[in-house]
Amino acid sequence: MPSIESVKEDIKSLDIFAQEQILEFIEEIIVLGSFASVLATEIKENRFSRGKVCPFCNRNEVSRNGKSNGTQIYICKCCKKTFTDFTRSPMHNSKKDSKKWISYAKCMVNGYSIRKSAEVVGISVPTSFYWRHKILDAVRSYMGIGSVGGIVEADEIFFRLSFKGNHKKSRNFSMPRKPHKRGVKGSKPNKGEKRKRGISSQQVCVLCATDRIGNIMVEPVCKGRLKHTDLERFFNERIDNDSVLCTDSHKSYIKFARNFNLELQQIKRGRHKEGIYHIQHINAYHSKLKKWMGRFNGVATKYLANYMYWFKWLQVFSAEKDMARIKHLIVQSHTVHTDTKIKYFSYREPIFV
Ligand SMILES: [Zn+2]
Numbered sequence: 001m002p003s004i005e006s007v008k009e010d011i012k013s014l015d016i017f018a019q020e021q022i023l024e025f026i027e028e029i030i031v032l033g034s035f036a037s038v039l040a041t042e043i044k045e046n047r048f049s050r051g052k053v054c055p056f057c058n059r060n061e062v063s064r065n066g067k068s069n070g071t072q073i074y075i076c077k078c079c080k081k082t083f084t085d086f087t088r089s090p091m092h093n094s095k096k097d098s099k100k101w102i103s104y105a106k107c108m109v110n111g112y113s114i115r116k117s118a119e120v121v122g123i124s125v126p127t128s129f130y131w132r133h134k135i136l137d138a139v140r141s142y143m144g145i146g147s148v149g150g151i152v153e154a155d156e157i158f159f160r161l162s163f164k165g166n167h168k169k170s171r172n173f174s175m176p177r178k179p180h181k182r183g184v185k186g187s188k189p190n191k192g193e194k195r196k197r198g199i200s201s202q203q204v205c206v207l208c209a210t211d212r213i214g215n216i217m218v219e220p221v222c223k224g225r226l227k228h229t230d231l232e233r234f235f236n237e238r239i240d241n242d243s244v245l246c247t248d249s250h251k252s253y254i255k256f257a258r259n260f261n262l263e264l265q266q267i268k269r270g271r272h273k274e275g276i277y278h279i280q281h282i283n284a285y286h287s288k289l290k291k292w293m294g295r296f297n298g299v300a301t302k303y304l305a306n307y308m309y310w311f312k313w314l315q316v317f318s319a320e321k322d323m324a325r326i327k328h329l330i331v332q333s334h335t336v337h338t339d340t341k342i343k344y345f346s347y348r349e350p351i352f353v
Helices: 004-013 016-047 098-109 114-121 125-143 228-235 252-259 280-296 301-316 322-335 342-347
Strands: 062-068 071-076 151-160 203-211 216-223 244-247 263-266
Touching: 016 098, 016 322, 098 114, 098 125, 098 322, 114 125, 125 301, 125 322, 125 342, 151 280, 203 228, 203 280, 203 301, 216 228, 216 301, 228 252, 244 252, 252 263, 280 301
Parallel strands: 151 244, 244 263
Antiparallel strands: 062 071, 151 203, 203 216
């Protein structure tokens, strides 16, 4: 039987990589083990922060309706539907242990791919895909589009339009263009096909805005070039009246700023700083986002919004320790009501603001 002292000595003699593995192991057996019940309590408190409400009609005339396998069942006196504490949340009806969900949240905090997460958690690739979008749909709903004020930096970033995951077994999808060849860097065009250069309708425009107190807005807005109407839709009632908008020299911002009565500071190409008015924060955000997205080998456009929110979430909570982030991710994604179902995946449409 080893003593605590001898185990400590053994750990000291390991290299740093092995020590990190030990730390991870201890974290798993001690923290994650007790985590499940702590999380369940916190989810309940957050979900029902204003008393027990029906997850279907949001009214609060609810009474207990017996138990099933130890789980409390409630009934809504208004819509007559029954529910549990977790109805309409990602984990609801999951046949997998909640520890697997915690370990999955950890993979998401680490930004792992669907395949890698499946391997780490010990679930199938389709389940990993399903969990990812269950959680991200909830995160999107929990965070919302948000708003900005004060000095606001705005800029666009483009992602290639992708119909990935739409074709297989689908009776209701026909490819609107010839498929590109796969597995070639930059997915080279087919013979005879002209790949459009520059910004075209083959690209999805994602608009980002940040302010100096850390608010972030990031949404796919359109296909192709950004228009002032896209800016209006994006910012409508989400930007303070006295804000100063900092952008590059894109023309659409001029018309938008005029219509919205905002002060506009356009920073010329190549110029980095105009005193306090610059777009360095948004540029840094974009380069981090592009780099981070690189690991996913092209995301289907219909899931792009979810990935944008995933990255936004990671940025918002970047200062926190991993365990706190795992907890936030689980609690927040279970606080809102969501109905992500596999059978609707093939009908999904891209989300534009
Ligand atoms: Zn109800």
